[in-house]
Amino acid sequence: MASKKVFLLIKGKAALDINTSIKAxxxxxxxxxxxATRRKVENVIVAKTPAEEDxxxxxxxxxxxxxxxxxxxLEIEVxxxxxxxxEVKSPEESNKVLKLLKTIIIFIILFIGSGLTIINFYTxxxxxxxxxxxxxxxxxxxxxxxxxxxxxxxxxxGIGVIIFFNRIISKSLRRKKEPxxxxxxxxxxxxxxxxxILNDLNKSEEG
Amino acid sequence: MKYILAVLVGxxxxxxxxxxxAAFISLLRIVPRLVQLTKTHRAVKLYQNAYALGVIIxxxxxxTDISFNFSNILVIIFGxxxxxxxxxxxxxxxxxxxxxxxxxxKLKIKDEASYLVYAxxxxxxxxxxxxxxIFVNGG
Numbered sequence: 001m002a003s004k005k006v007f008l009l010i011k012g013k014a015a016l017d018i019n020t021s022i023k024a025x026x027x028x029x030x031x032x033x034x035x036a037t038r039r040k041v042e043n044v045i046v047a048k049t050p051a052e053e054d055x056x057x058x059x060x061x062x063x064x065x066x067x068x069x070x071x072x073x074l075e076i077e078v079x080x081x082x083x084x085x086x087e088v089k090s091p092e093e094s095n096k097v098l099k100l101l102k103t104i105i106i107f108i109i110l111f112i113g114s115g116l117t118i119i120n121f122y123t124x125x126x127x128x129x130x131x132x133x134x135x136x137x138x139x140x141x142x143x144x145x146x147x148x149x150x151x152x153x154x155x156x157x158g159i160g161v162i163i164f165f166n167r168i169i170s171k172s173l174r175r176k177k178e179p180x181x182x183x184x185x186x187x188x189x190x191x192x193x194x195x196x197i198l199n200d201l202n203k204s205e206e207g
Numbered sequence: 208m209k210y211i212l213a214v215l216v217g218x219x220x221x222x223x224x225x226x227x228x229a230a231f232i233s234l235l236r237i238v239p240r241l242v243q244l245t246k247t248h249r250a251v252k253l254y255q256n257a258y259a260l261g262v263i264i265x266x267x268x269x270x271t272d273i274s275f276n277f278s279n280i281l282v283i284i285f286g287x288x289x290x291x292x293x294x295x296x297x298x299x300x301x302x303x304x305x306x307x308x309x310x311x312x313k314l315k316i317k318d319e320a321s322y323l324v325y326a327x328x329x330x331x332x333x334x335x336x337x338x339x340x341i342f343v344n345g346g
Contacts, residue, residue, distance in 0.1 A: 103319040106310050110326035115334025118297065122338050133269075134289075138282050140274045145343060148279045152286030154335035158328045159287070160294020164240060165324045181240060181299075186308040186320060193312075 004073075006041055007031040010060050010080035013194060015087045018052060021045045027063055027084045037074070044070050049088045056086045057201045085198045118157070225262065232258065235299035294331065 009029040016026060024030065025042035032038040046066045047058060060078050067076060122128070128144075131153070135146035165180050179187070232238075238254050267273075277285075307327075311320040 099316055099319070102314045103316050103322065106314065106316070106323055107326040110307070110323055111330035111333070114327045114330035115337065118331050118334040119338045119342065121297070122335075127338075128343055134285075135282065137268055137274050138277045138285060139279075140276050145339075146282070147339070148282045149286040150339035151336070152283040153290040153293075154332055154339060156287035156290020156292075157294040157297075157335050158290075158332040160291035160296070161298045161324070161328045161331055162294075163244070163291065164237070164295040164298040165327075178243070181236075182307060182320065182324060185305060186311070189305065189308040189312060 004032055004034055004037055005075045005077060006037065006067075007077045007079065008041075008060070008063065008067075010063070010078060010082070011084055012081040013085045013087065015089055016049050017091045018049055018088055020049050022047045022049060022058070022086070024063060024067060027058060027086075028080070037071075040071055041067055041074070049086070052088075053090055054088045055197050055201065056088060057083045057198055058086065059083050083198055083202070085194050085201075228262065229258070235296065237295050237299055240295070240299075290335075297331065298327065 007030070008024075009031075011028060014022075014026050016022060022045065023042065024044045024046055027046060030038050030041050032041065044067050046063055047056075050056070060080075060082055063084075064076050064078065067074065131146060131150055132142075132144055135149050136142055138149075165182055238251065238258075242248055242251060242254070307320055307323050311323065
C-alpha cells in the first residue's frame with residue numbers, strides 16, 4: 001500500500017469545552033482522497049482540554065506528531081496557520097439575566113458618560129458664545145440663547161452618531177454583511193488579544 | 208512693509224493650522240465612513256474640496272461682521288447639520304478610545320454591543336439638551 005497524501009488546513013483558533021479530548025478535526029480541515037482515511041485522521045485525539053477555563057495553543061508540529069503516531073504511512077501536508085489557539089470554555093455558563101444586567105449597567109455608564117463628555121466639550125470650547133455668534137450671523141438677531149439653533153443641533157448630534165455607527169437601512173444582503181466601525185474595532189481588539197496570548201504561550205513554552 | 212509682514216505671518220500660520228486640521232480630520236476617518244455608507248467613492252475629491260471650502264468660508268465669516276437674514280426654519284436645518292457633523296466627529300473620537308469593544312469583551316456581552324451605541328446616542332442628545340436648556344441658564 002503506497003503512502004496516502006493527507007492535507008491539513010490548520011485553523012487559527014478554536015473554542016472547546018472543558019474536559020474534552022481535542023480531535024484533529026477541531027483544529028484542522030482534513031482532506032484525503034480516501035474517505036475512510038480522512039475519517040480516521042479527523043478523529044485522532046491530539047490532546048485533552050484542562051478542567052477549568054483557560055487558553056492553550058497547539059502547534060501544527062504537535063498535530064502532525066500525533067497523527068503520525070497513530071496512523072503511520074501517511075504523507076501529511078500542512079497548510080494554513082502555524083499554531084491553533086484554543087479557548088477552553090465551560091459549557092453554557094451564560095446567564096441571560098446576568099448578561100442583561102451587565103448590558104444595562106454599561107448602557108447607563110455610557111449614557112451618562114457621553115452626556116458628561118459632550119457638556120465638557122461645550123464648556124471647553126465656549127460653545128455658548130459660538131452658537132450666539134452663529135445665530136447672529138444667520139439671522140442678524142442677537143440672542144444669547146437661540147433655541148432654534150441649539151435644540152436642532154442637539155437632535156442632529158444624535159443623528160450623527162447613528163450615521164457613524166449604523167449602516168443605512170438597506171435590503172441588500174451584501175450591505176447587511178458589511179461591518180460598522182464598532183464591529184471592526186471589536187474584531188481588531190479580539191485579534192490583537194489572541195495574537196498576544198499566542199505569543200505569550202509560545203514564550204512561556206520556550207522559557 | 209508692515210502689511211507684507213502681516214500677510215506673510217498670516218499665510219504661514221494659516222498653512223500650518225490648515226494642514227494640522229486636515230491631518231486631524233483624516234485621522235478621524237469620517238469621510239471614508241460616509242463614502243462607504245453612500246458608495247460614492249468617486250466624489251472623495253469633492254468632499255475634500257467641501258472641507259477646504261467650508262474652512263475658508265467659515266473662517267472669513269468668523270473674522271468679519273457679515274450677517275444674513277435667514278428664517279428660523281433655515282436656522283433649524285443649519286443646527287441639525289452642525290449637530291450631525293459634531294455627532295460623527297465625537298463618535299469617531301470615542302471609537303478611537305475603544306471604550307465599547309474593551310468593555311463588552313471584558314464583561315462578555317459581545318452580542319449586545321450594538322445596543323450600547325444607543326447609550327451613546329441618547330447620552331449625547333440628553334447631555335446636549337441639558338446643557339442648552341438648563342446648564343446655560345444657570346440651573
